[in-house]
Amino acid sequence: GENVEQHPSTLSVQEGDSAVIKCTYSDSASNYFPWYKQELGKRPQLIIDIRSNVGEKKDQRIAVTLNKTAKHFSLHITETQPEDSAVYFCAASNNAGNMLTFGGGTRLMVKP
C-alpha cells in the first residue's frame, strides 16, 4: 500500500518568513495530493490540492509543487501570519482506491 512520509514534524518561523513542508510517497500510481490544515480540536480542512498532471499550483500565499519522478511534493507558505499556526497534513491517493493516506503531520508555529 501507499506510504507517505512528511518532514519536518515541527517547524517554527518568524512572522513574515516562508515555511516549507515536504512529503514523499511510495506508490507511483498515486495521482492526487491534497494538503489539510488542522487547528487544535478542529477538523482537517482542505487548503490546496494538486493532481499529477501539473507540477505546481498556487493560491495566494500558498503553493504546492509536485515532482512525480522523485515522488515528492511540497507545501510552500509565504509571508506567514500567526493564524497560519496549525498542524498541516499531506496526503496521497489514486483513483483506484480513492482512500487518502496521510503523512504524520507538521506542527507549524508562526511567532509574531
Place this chain on the structure above:
Amino acid sequence: NAGVMQNPRHLVRRRGQEARLRCSPMKGHSHVYWYRQLPEEGLKFMVYLQKENIIDESGMPKERFSAEFPKEGPSILRIQQVVRGDSAAYFCASRPRTGGNTIYFGEGSWLTVV
C-alpha cells in the same frame, strides 16, 4: 449545503461499554471514510464505505470494531467493549460518487474511555 455531520461530538464511555459514532455525509455524497486520530498523532485510515457496501476495511482492527452505511440513515462506527487505547478523535469524511478524489471531513467525535 450542510457539511459532514458527526455525532456525538464528545462521548465518554467506561471500559467494556460500547461506543456508537454516527456520520451523515454531505448532501449528494455517497462515499464515506472513517479515520482515527490518536492524541498528538496523524490521521489513520480505518474504513471506506458506500451505501450498503464496505469497499475497504484494511485499517479496521480485527476485533471489536465494525462499520456500516445503510441504505437509509447515517454511517455508524461501532466499537464494542471499549478499552483505554480506543480514546481518540474519530473523523468521518465524504465525497461524491463522481467528480474527483476530494474528501471533506466532519468535525469529529472525541471518544474518551475511562
